[in-house]
Amino acid sequence: MPFSAQPPGSGERYVLAASLDNARHLSSLLRAVHFRDHATCFATANGLRVTVEDAKCIQANAFIQAEIFQEFTVQEESVILRINLSVLLDCLTIFGTSSSPGAPTALRMCYRGYGYPLMLFLEEGGVVTVCKINTQEPDELLDFDFCSTNVVNKIILQSEGLREAFAELDMTSEVLQITMSPDKPYFRLSTFGNAGSTHLDYPRDSDLIEAFHCNQTQTNRYKLSLLKPSTKALALSCKVSIRTDARGFLSLQYMIRNEDGQICFVEYYCCPDEDVAEGEL
Amino acid sequence: LSRIGDELYLEPTESGLSLCTVNSSRSAFASFLFAPLFFQLYEPGGPGPEQELQRCKVHMKSFLGVFRSLPSLEKTVWRCLILLKPQAGRLVLQLHCKYGVTKTHNLTFQECERLQAVFDTQRCASSITGPAQVLAEAVVHFPQTLAEVTLEAGSGSRIGLRNYVEEGAEPSKTMVTELWLAKDEFQAVAVAPGSRITFCLKEFRGLLTFAEASNLPLTIHYDAPGSPVIFTLEDTVLEVHLVLATLSDPESNPQLPPTNGASHLTIQLDDFADDLESYMIAMETSAYEGGSGAPPSPTFPLRTPDPTKSDPEEEEEEEEGAVPGTPPHKKFRSLFFGSVLTPGVPSLAPTQEVLAEDSDGEY
Numbered sequence: 001m002p003f004s005a006q007p008p009g010s011g012e013r014y015v016l017a018a019s020l021d022n023a024r025h026l027s028s029l030l031r032a033v034h035f036r037d038h039a040t041c042f043a044t045a046n047g048l049r050v051t052v053e054d055a056k057c058i059q060a061n062a063f064i065q066a067e068i069f070q071e072f073t074v075q076e077e078s079v080i081l082r083i084n085l086s087v088l089l090d091c092l093t094i095f096g097t098s099s100s101p102g103a104p105t106a107l108r109m110c111y112r113g114y115g116y117p118l119m120l121f122l123e124e125g126g127v128v129t130v131c132k133i134n135t136q137e138p139d140e141l142l143d144f145d146f147c148s149t150n151v152v153n154k155i156i157l158q159s160e161g162l163r164e165a166f167a168e169l170d171m172t173s174e175v176l177q178i179t180m181s182p183d184k185p186y187f188r189l190s191t192f193g194n195a196g197s198t199h200l201d202y203p204r205d206s207d208l209i210e211a212f213h214c215n216q217t218q219t220n221r222y223k224l225s226l227l228k229p230s231t232k233a234l235a236l237s238c239k240v241s242i243r244t245d246a247r248g249f250l251s252l253q254y255m256i257r258n259e260d261g262q263i264c265f266v267e268y269y270c271c272p273d274e275d276v277a278e279g280e281l
Numbered sequence: 282l283s284r285i286g287d288e289l290y291l292e293p294t295e296s297g298l299s300l301c302t303v304n305s306s307r308s309a310f311a312s313f314l315f316a317p318l319f320f321q322l323y324e325p326g327g328p329g330p331e332q333e334l335q336r337c338k339v340h341m342k343s344f345l346g347v348f349r350s351l352p353s354l355e356k357t358v359w360r361c362l363i364l365l366k367p368q369a370g371r372l373v374l375q376l377h378c379k380y381g382v383t384k385t386h387n388l389t390f391q392e393c394e395r396l397q398a399v400f401d402t403q404r405c406a407s408s409i410t411g412p413a414q415v416l417a418e419a420v421v422h423f424p425q426t427l428a429e430v431t432l433e434a435g436s437g438s439r440i441g442l443r444n445y446v447e448e449g450a451e452p453s454k455t456m457v458t459e460l461w462l463a464k465d466e467f468q469a470v471a472v473a474p475g476s477r478i479t480f481c482l483k484e485f486r487g488l489l490t491f492a493e494a495s496n497l498p499l500t501i502h503y504d505a506p507g508s509p510v511i512f513t514l515e516d517t518v519l520e521v522h523l524v525l526a527t528l529s530d531p532e533s534n535p536q537l538p539p540t541n542g543a544s545h546l547t548i549q550l551d552d553f554a555d556d557l558e559s560y561m562i563a564m565e566t567s568a569y570e571g572g573s574g575a576p577p578s579p580t581f582p583l584r585t586p587d588p589t590k591s592d593p594e595e596e597e598e599e600e601e602g603a604v605p606g607t608p609p610h611k612k613f614r615s616l617f618f619g620s621v622l623t624p625g626v627p628s629l630a631p632t633q634e635v636l637a638e639d640s641d642g643e644y
Contacts, residue, residue: 161380164357168349195343196371196388206381 022104033060035229039085153180161208181217248272284487292336293325308526319518337390405502411467413492434472479528506530
């Protein structure tokens with residue numbers, strides 16, 4: 001049941017007001033970036049972006065564009081707030097996480113601005129829950145300065161091909177080594193664990209690879225423990241784009257189709273592990 | 282195999298690839314031998330003409346990690362290549378999967394001596410052949426924690442299974458489960474009437490799971506208590522053996538001269554562990570070698586391995602294998618050296634007289 005556009009019983013302006021018929025469209029995306037407790041939310045007229053960071057070397061962003069919402073109004077140019085993502089997710093899924101197509105949870109989100117809590121109104125089957133989540137001072141976020149013009153290598157893959165590989169990565173390895181090359185082995189994921197090393201090779205003509213643009217042979221290592229949470233995003237997605245730039249920074253972009261067929265994006269940025277020099281192939 | 286030991290021994294032979302394992306107390310040994318026909322390509326030796334056949338051992342868990350998710354493996358993997366690279370110190374397992382994806386695992390391995398259990402099914406007085414399901418359904422009735430089970434040949438060639446109750450246990454407080462299977466449940470029953478053996482259930486269950494899945498008939502060869510019981514599964518490309526030590530009969534006369542050494546188990550390796558069912562590879566553990574200088578062992582004839590060849594470390598390992606509380610420790614004779622595994626027992630050189638064992642007071 002859609003809520004009325006007017007905030008309940010008050011004439012005050014909300015800097016952010018949004019309505020969503022199915023809260024799962026938001027909660028599943030947020031789960032894909034939920035590897036730390038806190039997140040920073042940005043709202044502009046284009047939509048919502050939720051950012052989570054860790055160890056000053058990994059950043060994940062979930063984008064939910066305004067079109068996904070039934071209503072999305074931002075009164076200021078941009079609204080920024082820092083919030084406890086675990087609590088937010090708990091509230092969004094307060095009616096349970098099991099999917100029952102007949103009774104989606106409806107959501108209305110309101111925020112009065114700096115210093116005010118984020119208000120959530122959730123309704124399912126006539127039952128309404130009101131949540132107020134305190135917001136915090138937003139932190140300075142990392143700027144990976146990753147722009148398309150600096151991209152050296154880019155591969156677009158069907159997620160199906162990577163899902164199992166990521167789920168089965170040898171966690172006794174400290175790093176995940178990614179090799180991208182115009183020559184063999186083209187695209188290789190390697191781990192170096194207690195039992196020995198494992199290499200996963202994807203040939204450039206594999207059916208899984210939708211686009212292969214590799215200009216230079218690059219081998220970079222990234223801390224596996226930091227990248228492992230991206231498996232959640234991978235599990236939700238249908239396609240993933242893997243890009244590296246000249247500095248060895250990694251960009252993973254996941255295209256996620258929700259239950260209504262709408263497209264959203266989640267991206268992960270990771271900087272290479274500096275402890276190790278360029279690994280052997 | 283992983284239910285038995287922690288290390289997997291791989292040995293390529295002319296007759297196939299052998300995968301085997303032994304448990305820590307050396308009372309259980311299993312092998313899977315895969316004939317060359319099982320493989321699309323089987324090259325035991327290297328490219329050179331005089332290449333020695335290499336063998337190695339790897340940690341069971343490392344090897345299992347390669348084959349982690351069986352259902353997905355069946356759907357996505359077309360071929361598996363196994364290469365031993367001694368120079369690189371790596372055992373390479375390469376899986377060729379759907380979409381042209383190749384997964385290469387470079388496992389570290391250790392060089393090892395040949396792991397070989399000596400036993401002779403010909404010398405066993407009794408044998409039973411039947412579908413594994415029959416036995417699997419029978420053992421279901423025993424609690425998971427049960428350590429040992431007794432197999433008995435009853436009247437009319439019925440086969441009975443009973444949980445083994447330790448001597449010290451109070452009869453009024455122990456639950457005894459006993460079931461009898463009619464002769465016609467099996468394909469063949471040729472047993473000495475009244476014969477009875479007791480062996481460890483845990484390792485046997487592991488084999489049963491594999492046997493059920495493989496749909497091959499299971500054969501049990503056994504002799505007198507104390508002699509090992511041998512379980513075998515066989516088809517055209519696979520030979521599986523599980524050799525378990527059995528409890529020796531307290532009444533047996535320790536002075537009996539050993540029968541001509543028909544078997545010796547020289548296990549030079551440590552434990553094996555993990556899933557029989559994940560290993561479709563059979564290892565051959567047949568070492569039907571003629572006896573010569575069998576060590577004096579009343580209930581389990583052992584052949585002495587040549588002392589000059591035996592690894593001095595093995596004798597120490599024997600003592601270490603005497604972990605209190607493990608069933609084989611109690612009264613089982615080590616399959617491999619004929620000495621009873623008890624702490625403090627000086628490890629016997631295989632050529633020693635049985636008298637040394639008597640002083641343990643185990644009988």
